[in-house]
Amino acid sequence: MKVSSLLFLPFLFTVPTVAQTTESHEEHEHFVKFRTQVDTVTPYFKVSKGKTSQNPWNHLDFYNQAENFQFAIVTDRTGGERPGIFSVGIEKLNLLKPEFVMSVGDLIEGYTEDVDQLNREWDEFIGFIEQLEAPFFYVPGNHDITNEVMEEIWEERFGRTYYHFLYNDVLFLALNSEEAIQGSGGGGIEDEQYEYIKRVLEMHPDVRWTMVFTHQPMWIYENPRRWWDVEALLADRDHTVFAGHYHNYVKRERNNANYYTLATTGGGSRVRGPLFGEFDHIVWVTMTDNGPVVANLLLDGIFDDDIRTEDLANMVNMVSSEVAMTIQPGFNPNVTQQEYTAKIQNYSNSPMKADLHVMDATGTTITQTIPLDLEPNSVVMQDISVDHADPIQVKAAYRYAFDGYPDLETEQIVTLQPQFFHTLADTDRRVKVDGDLSEWGQLRYSSAYALDMTSQTPVDPADGFRFDVSMKRGKLVVAVEVTDDEYYVPGGNPLNQDGIGVI
Known part of the structure; x- marks a missing residue:
């Protein structure tokens, strides 16, 4: 507790010259004196007495x-x-x-x-x-x-x-x-x-x-x-x-x-x-x-009491939790070349910079960094093409410039599997949409890779899925069989929930 403002404070300011008297030749300082006039010199503290000798303070x-x-x-x-x-x-x-x-x-x-x-x-x-x-x-x-x-x-x-x-x-x-x-x-x-x-x-x-x-x-x-x-x-x-x-x-x-x-x-x-x-x-x-x-x-x-207002907290929480980048595969029958389109969205009211790094499964960069600048509340579409037939990762490093604060930096990694293309023709197979896959026989396609959606890390392919597709009178029919030893029901982003998606 600083109470110097409650006291008579002598402040003595000197002039740098030194005067001498003709009688004693003693040196004297010339002071300008300042004092702070106050009403009391005793800090006021009063607290109620407890029922016991114990108190909730140290001294x-x-x-x-x-x-x-x-x-x-x-x-x-x-x-x-x-x-x-x-x-x-x-x-x-x-x-x-x-x-x-x-x-x-x-x-x-x-x-x-x-x-x-x-x-x-x-x-x-x-x-x-x-x-x-x-x-x-x-x-x-x-x-x-x-x-x-x-x-x-x-x-x-x-x-x-x-x-x-x-x-x-x-x-x-x-x-x-x-x-x-x-x-x-x-x-x-x-x-x-x-x-x-x-x-x-x-x-x-x-x-x-x-x-x-x-x-x-x-x-x-x-x-x-x-x-x-x-x-x-x-x-x-x-x-x-x-x-x-x-x-x-x-x-x-x-x-x-x-x-x-x-x-x-x-x-x-x-x-x-x-x-x-x-x-x-x-x-x-x-x-x-x-x-x-x-x-x-x-x-x-050192910050004032506006270091984190409710509006700022809501904004930071949003950009930290929202998925800023989604990626859709392109359709290229050349299996040695993968094409994707990344959608990057700035949900904030501040400018955002994004650097995209495309890497192989070992984390080695395989393309040049792609720098992007996004205005507040804007969307940018970015094409990505790699001559690579194996899984790739796209790491996005985001930087938000909030006025008066250090930049907020977040990142996101999306793992992408190679895309394989097959030509479909109409079939006479009697298919019912009833959850029973017996009429399909052996499903022809299986997942070469399986990914844990919570950690974004590869897992045993046996914990993946098999699927098959066919055409019937111009309609696409899909059969999927999933093996999963953990039933995952999170709140939040539906992309991370159990389900089957058809792109």
Whole structure:
């Protein structure tokens, strides 16, 4: 239970200059103070007393200490931006309601001295931030400050390039790894910023924790200038460091602390997943009595309460259960060539893609993949022809594009037996439609293959059928004898029920 909004929360924001008095020459910070006025400081909890000492809960140690809080971090948006990802991240942040949001730089593409282009890029980014409900704290990256023109624009828009603030007795240091303007791999801390960091840390020796935010992970470089001196200043205090830049998540334990290089929130990535450290995420940090607890929330794992509405559930259930493909044989007397017509139907209100793979009985592909695109609620007919006299399988892989959700993927496999053709002529045989096949004698044709309809796998041909056909005064007469040791009566698709079909 988070109740920080029910407390007097001191938020101290510093101006990066340091003033000296003429009398003592002691250094002082200039603070702008913000407090949240509330009616009560005590969380309200009341529960009725049970008849026994036993209760249906584990304990009542609510996680609601006044000094603890949650904030979020977004990481690189650019450096090969994939459009649309960062704006989704903003939407997810508004769902999560952090108390504020930190960044680690690379907010625009930059790398230009074209002032108009740079202002367009910053206007676009600020447009994203205007949609964010929580306070947002900027940190520059190499894509934000790469040359003096970009540095000037940053200062015109945001003022300082490094700063600090206090929140619930936690010190936040937002640093500028781009002071030397050397671009990627050239990050470092220069003398003036080092002296600023040193003074800030001296002024706040007893804070609960120190959080450091920078763009480039300078601890992996050979010559990050004064960064090693910064680490020496941090070594004897509880601290955590967050960086971005490499679009590849790594947690390192160094300098008696955790140092994080974050992945992306829309920046260039192959997005191969956690094993490669490649994913789009928001970092969720909960400050506790024992220090920060860090959780990585992947963007594609955060949804609002419309994640599955009744309409969507009905649609997904329908496309998952309906038979999207039916196949009819063609009539070709050439037994070495099989011809079929597949009917694929999109039952959904969303676009659908289908890839048809024709394989032999061993699963080896014997034709090229047939790609199909289906509009919502549409039908496509596809001819299939193979030079193959043995059973074949048609595997259909379906992909439905539901707006705002990952694609829904399903598949279907249809096994097809070779088709044999016989010429019929009228017969004088006295045939009665009475279930008695004695007048037929030995039925001439038998199933060469038998298929279990529930599993779509071949079974013993003895569990199949024999049949015969004849013509009588222009009418087709069919006799079928079936051997089956299991009587199957499912609900659902009639194609999977016991019965005899004549195509």
